[in-house]
Amino acid sequence: MSAHTDQEGVARWAAVDQYVEEHFTKADAVAATVLENQRAAGLPDIAVSPAQGKLLAVLARSVGARRVLEFGTLGGYSTLWFARVVGDAGAVVTFELEQRHADVAMASLAQAGVADRVEVRVGPAVDNLHTLDGD
Secondary structure (H helix, E strand, O other): OOHHHHHHHHHHHHHHHHHHHHHHOOOOHHHHHHHHHHHHOOOOOOOOOHHHHHHHHHHHHHOOOOEEEEEOOOOOHHHHHHHHHHOOOOEEEEEEOOHHHHHHHHHHHHHHOOHHHEEEEEOOHHHHHHHOOOO
16 A cells, blocks of 8 residues: 555545534533643644544443443543543543553543543553453
C-alpha cells in the first residue's frame, strides 16, 4: 500500500468522524476539558475522537456494563466515557504504563466528578493483570 493511499484513508476516516460528530453528538464541555488537559500536559494526541468516545459509551451501555477494564488510560478521555456509563455504583479499572499520564487522567477525572469510580493501575498491563478480582 502506498503512502498516498494511507493518507487518503486517514483523511477519509477523519471526515467520517467529523460528520458523525456534527450530526450525531452533542457538544460536551466536560469531555472537551479532559482532552484540553491532556493536550496542555503535553501528552500524545492519540485519544479516541469524540465520536469514538460516544460509540464506546453506547457499546458499554448496550451490554449493561457496570464494570469496565481499559488498557491504556492516557489522559482519561475514553475512561471518562466508561465512567459515565457504569454510574455511581460501577467501576472502571484502567491500566496506564506512564505515571505522568495516570496523574493527568486522575486530575481530569476528579475535575469531571467521576474519579471515585475509576482506579488507574500504573505499570505494564501484563504485570497488573494478576491483580484483578475475577468477580
